[in-house]
Amino acid sequence: MNCPLFVESNHTANYKAFRPDYPQELYKKILEFYFNTTNINLNDDDKKIPLALDVACGSGQATVDLSYYCHRVIGIDGSQNQLKNATLKQNIEYQCHNAENITFLPPNSIDLITVATALHWFNIQTFFEQVNRILKPNSGVLSIWSLGFPLLDNPKAIEVQHKFSHCDLDGYWSDKIQLLTDHYESILDTFPYQETRIKHVIEYEREMSILQFVNMIETWSACQTYRERHGQDKLKQLLKTLADNLAKCYTESSNDISSNKDGDAIYDKKMIVKWIIHLHLMKKQ
Template sequence: MAKLFENQARQYADSRPTYPSQLFRFVASSTPSHHLAWDVGTGNGQAAQSLAEIYQNVIGTDTSEKQLEFAVKLPNVRYKHTPSTLSMMELEQTVAPAGTVDVLTVAQALHWFDLPIFYRQVKWLLKKSHGVIAAWGYNVPRVTDDVDKVFDELYEVKLRPYWDPRLAMWEDNYRNIDFPFEPVAGADDTGPIEYVMEKEMDLGAYLRYVTSVSPYQTAKEKGAGVPWEDYIERLKSAWIEDGSHTKVARNSSRGLDRGKQPEA
């Protein structure tokens, strides 16, 4: 899976939306202390940067070294490249001692994990009784009705055949995943909760986003050479139809699950 994101690391970093600050304030409101945050599958560190504004120390881990190269460096953020599997001893050596993590976040990555193994690691490192895990993803960008119509057709006709089966979990908003954590105090359940992300982009930035999605990269890896030139032209026509060169792309940050470590 890491290789899937190696080739378009720069493209991914440049084109992806920024998570809203309200989301992180919401997550942080659940943890009584703000000493250590662990961002798993951190990629280019988008979530880690926001966590660093609230938590004293942040560690971001990812299986892709290339993605980590584009992560913004901050004095209280430590990035670590990790293999796809880690023993508990290796986990403690790489991330933190058992029972010391205040909050663990997973942004747009939970669907790639082996969940039973991952959840054991989560429970091992989170603080007992009040350590919190929060996981979320975001949907494809919505721009205008005309642009969205072409994008949706491209996705279904050309890219759907190259979907990794694990993406079904993301497409379902994480609603039906096993999530073995207790609701946080004051919450009716663990989620989902929705936030809206906005990013102004021109046509070039939008097309970089489109070609950074994992099904497109999978097609390239398999030498399929997705024939989508006609869609490019249709996207261009739809984009300039209203006469504006830049548009606001809106993504919903969705399927947020927030739970705390079960009582010891």
């Protein structure tokens, strides 16, 4: 992947710190599909995938998780700064490559290819051609998943987030985001290995403070575009307004948050954030 929205050093550090992880259930579904079973123990060392390739790995959120379930993982990303922030492990190898340029891998060499909420940034046809070249026949698995907009546990907070995402950031989203928001449904017919393709829908929750949530929001591509057009100070003010509005939703008082005697402590209030993952699995025949 070669997306300029995710390459600056400050942003990549925030990406590593604040992007959400993925639930174990997701990896369980991948292993069950690979081993053709419905009874996988994630701690079973005899049920590990030999070699996985995590494409557009960023700072390694999914790559590190995969390292527990695979003997070896290669994580690639088009941003060297992302890779500089990646977590190192003995069985992980990181390389700087775009999704469309993985010719460094020999044909029929990879057991599992994963794409975690990144396919929409690719030249998809070219990527799938590379997938077909490097996946092992009769066993190689392609796993693609999408993470939709977060869902909050407070009706007023839901309205605040919706306004921020669809009004304040209107005009700052790439057209490619539409593919993500519909969970790639509009392009499923372009996916390879159609005769084997299955889908799982996985819901999971995380407890986050308001500050942690807003820090995560700052890593969104639309926020990076907003910053490029208006500068860091304007983006910070926009995000502070979001934090203030969310804080009001989780407190009894509707007074201006800036006058709250606890100051920044108000942003430590906890919220339950839910995501819905659409996981697409397919096997090369």
